[in-house]
Amino acid sequence: MTDPLIKAIVDMDDNEAIKIVNKRIAANEDPMSILDCSKEALTTIGELFETGEFFLAELVMGGQIFKEIADIVSPLLKSEVAESKGRILIGTVQNDIHDLGKNIVVLMLEISGFDVLDIGVDQPAENFIKAIKEFDPQVIGLSGLLTVAFTSMQKIVAEIENAGLREGRKIMIGGSQMDDHVNKFVGTDAYGTDAMKAVELSSNWCKG
Known part of the structure; x- marks a missing residue:
């Protein structure tokens, strides 16, 4: 050091x-x-x-x-862009209060030219749904570090679908323990274990 x-x-x-x-x-x-x-x-x-x-x-x-x-x-x-590259909603899911990784992701997304709404930690499905209706994001990021977060993520994705808000949006999960198995279990479009992956996914999804 x-x-x-x-x-x-x-x-x-x-x-x-x-x-x-x-x-x-x-x-x-x-x-x-x-x-x-x-x-x-x-x-x-x-x-x-x-x-x-x-x-x-x-x-x-x-x-x-x-x-x-x-x-x-x-x-x-921060990039000097004429207009936003897209709107990203992000939050740490219910039963998880970790936010160090999420905060880095938020910072890197903002630096890359995205409008980001960070709703904080320990957020239930209803808060994500409320934010989706108000902010109208193209991408939704669910953050979590603990294994108990996986079930919360799955529930949030299901509630978003039940509310008719999944179509036309991409959902990514983030955290050091994310992998293909968790991504499939939760039912999301992709996962990332670092901030640059979140930027890469968001950039690809928000093109055009």
């Missing part, structure tokens, strides 16, 4: 992390490299959480520091 920004984030040193970010921006460092360091720090925090060295408090704090950095860096990265 030689990069001082990564170390500051993993050490939960909010002030030092922001100081380093501002210094690097002033030195005309590529904003994407700053974001990459921040994402690497989040990955490290996630690994420490999985091994029991970090707890939920560290996960939350790490996410807050990342968001502060993203708020500073993202205006320097």
Whole structure:
């Protein structure tokens, strides 16, 4: 962990992390490299959480520091597009409160020129349906990390179909445990395990 920004984030040193970010921006460092360091720090925090060295408090704090950095860096990265590439609805499904991965996906989609509505974590089917009716997205992203999220995802997809809102839209699921089996079980169009896959899928689906 030689990069001082990564170390500051993993050490939960909010002030030092922001100081380093501002210094690097002033030195005309590529904003994407700053974001990459921040994402690497989040990955490290996630690994420490999985091994029991970090707890939920560290996960939350790490996410807050990342968001502060993203708020500073993202205006320097956002594509200068004449109009939106498409509308994406995203949320972490019911019975799951993880949002670090979702927040990275939201940021990368926004940077890529999409309008994104993030409805938050632990969201039941009715909240997704309400948002679909109001926001009219072309793509719906269901995020989840825990295995219990798979059943929630399946229920949300079924409720969207029952409400007559599936036609003309694509649904993707995201999370580190997603694979072809889960995608088939949930009944979605595709899955991704990282933010760039979400951008790739959304770009392909929203063409034309």
